[in-house]
Amino acid sequence: GAVVSQHPSRVICKSGTSVKIECRSLDFQATTMFWYRQFPKQSLMLMATSNEGSKATYEQGVEKDKFLINHASLTLSTLTVTSAHPEDSSFYICSAPPTGVNQPQHFGDGTRLSIL
């Protein structure tokens, strides 16, 4: 099955820092990737869909300038949390989309972001 590698797994940094999270497809080419955020005891919330070679599609209420998404190649999508603040602390997960309407997603291992 599709393998998605996400790094780093854990980030702790000071307020005001920008943090980049990478998501790589290891054994397939991905023209799109999903980025989710999950607060404690909450559901996965889709933030945006990255599109290889074009602009990302953001969900309503997600700040484009705050969460920069780049999908520069068919194997790499990145999420940069710019000028992070404590309220940005969360669990961020990327996933490769299903290959069909009845197929599951393939998730990366997630990144725990803690802003002090």
Add this chain to the structure above:
Amino acid sequence: QKEVEQNSGPLSVPEGAIASLNCTYSDRGSQSFFWYRQYSGKSPELIMFIYSNGDKEDGRFTAQLNKASQYVSLLIRDSQPSDSATYLCAVNLRGGSYIPTFGRGTSLIVHP
């Protein structure tokens, strides 16, 4: 009304019992339904998916789908302490799209 609803729990069952997890969804046109297990601090892992009415069995797990009543359930037989996790229901709500919507998850605790 939320699009995908789950009781947050926790649901506590003794080891060896059957755990029953339920999920309801709002869009009658939904096509596919997924159950994921998520351990604390980890990303979700697929347990089962179902897209036809009725039951689908895989080992100790059975997914049940009732499109008329708009609910999908997951039964875990012979529950083990290692089954203790949060179970997420995901539903493909948008016809023709491959982006499922997740419920908030049900916390399951299997005690020895």
